[in-house]
Amino acid sequence: MNDMSLLERRVDTKDTKISARKVQVFYGDTHAIKDVDVDIQDKTVTAFIGPSGCGKSTFLRCLNRMNDTIDICRVTGDIMLDGEDIYDRRVDPVQLRAKVGMVFQKPNPFPKSIYDNVAYGPKIHGLAKNKAELDEIVEKALRRGAIWNEVKDRLHAPGTGLSGGQQQRLCIARAIATEPEVLLMDEPCSALDPIATAQVEELIDELRQSYSVVIVTHSMQQAARVSQKTAFFHLGNLVEYDDTSTIFTNPSDPRTESYITGRIG
């Protein structure tokens, strides 16, 4: 993928999967996210870019309520997933997270076997009726995670024994084994070498067929390579949100331009 293809890539109008309105996030007294409005489309890769500490990861973690685990974190505003408010009183975050999966910055496989890592989600959500079905789900997830060929002979070896890139793909396989509708990725390649990064990026591009993928990244090249939509965050504000090609070739906000040309950040 080179820069040329950015222009050619057509962005079809698709259904909105997640829509956020006037989202504010506070950590104690710190106002971390200010008035963010964004519509994330289905079957699209959306990239969040911005300098460190701009709130892109915080916003990402709002989308599956992972911020709930932080006591001092407070979220206001509306985030709708398929038209349902995910911060509604009646929403159980556990059910939400089954729909909105997450891959973290550092590969974090459970210290269990590769098989158990992938099978854990389907098991707790009761997706498999028996061992054969579970085997099938695990194999399918590992195949889609593009790691099946490397681990099929050692499914019962510990997941922590894999290389960093393999571990991250295992974590992606683990996340998609629960059949989420949205996949959130928080700098999934920051701990990986260029080859592993390329493999994961290729994988993200394939995942777009079936999921809405939201990826936080520090690398503008990566955002340009994998995403169709890009959101630029700065100091807790959503500065600009547009087609990736527009952001990188013809940004409308001077801050965006400064950032992508390397003058801030």
Next chain:
Amino acid sequence: MTDASMGATPAAKGSLTTEDARTKKRNAAEKRFQMYGIAAIGAGLFFLLVLLVSILSSGLGAFQQTFIEVPVYLDPAKLDKNGNRDPAEMAKVSTFGYGPLIEQAIFAQVEANGIATPLDSSKDMKALISASAAAQVRDVVLANPDLVGETVSFRMLAASRVDGYLKGRVQREDVARDKNIDAEHLDLTDAFVDAGIVAKQFNIDFVIGADASESRPEQAGLGVSMLGSLFMMIVVLVLALPIGVAASIYLEEFAPQNRWTDLIEVNISNLAAVPSIVFGILGLAVFIQFAHLPQSAPLVGGLVLTLMTLPTIIISTRASLKAVPPSIRDAALGLGASRTQSVFHHVLPLAMPGILTGTIIGLAQALGETAPLLLIGMVGYIATNYPDGLASGFMDPNSAMPAQIYEWAKRADPAYYERAWGGIIILLLFLMTMNIIAIILRRRFERRW
């Protein structure tokens, strides 16, 4: 950096092969610090060695006891006057009836071995034999009435003075002031040792036997108080482990961070430092005076030690829960696991080695604790023997190993001093075993991942 400084050449540093003054000073400081460390370790090892040598040299003697082995004629005229071998009737003959038989049996050995001694009656033999011998023979006879009329060989405990003489504790010059034994008895003992009638042997009853009265140190054993300790440890394990782990999990994983949890946290840390005697008086007030549980019962001791051990277990469990990387929790939550699932499926198994180590160290601490037991009456001469069954084990008066050792060390007879040291050896063996179990468990659980 200004342009001017760019032009200046740095001062020459001197040869690399010679140390300059600064380096010398730094190296000397480092060497000095290492010497301090080595000296500290050396001092520690020296004291440990002194401790071990003194414990072993003073205590190993307790595992050996002097026995007298003689054939005893079980005279039917004394033991079964009616001649019908009815155990109920024979039980009427008390140990006073058996004493003379044993004394006669020993006196018979004086003549049989041709020993010259000024002691000329069988009554003089009483000083040689433990008061427990008569009871021992009586128990055997009542269990097998058919033995009456026969001559049976018995291995009986020698009196503690005789035992002390063979172990070097009782010297000839002490005997002059001793009403229990005379120099002639010591001569006779020497002769009996030569004849093979009196000998030191391994005494299993020291490990498994019951405590004895103040005047029979030769008979005293640690076994019953060991059971007391065991029952207390069962109570502690059954109560402290689940309560401690549940409290830690709640505080660490679920509780909101606010002033109340901070307050609880501070108090738990303080409780760990509260002197154990305070827990003793608390147990006395709450369990005995208020709840009317029986005094001296291992159940109460276990409850008090549970209170004392809980902070230790909570602190170590929280530390090991904290040590589990947050990324594991994130991973589980991100997959849609509930908090409980993330804790029980992922965090707890990873924290297990730390929890088990903390628990076993807490138990070991409780096993060696004496002070709180003094206040709830688990110290002193416990007249009961082995508990029969579980209920009696928990509810009947008993002692505990360290309390028993304390009690022995307190008694006047120097023979008990040796037993106190011997008890300490057994207690240390238990503590070592528990620590080794802790290490093994930690290794095993860590290796699984």
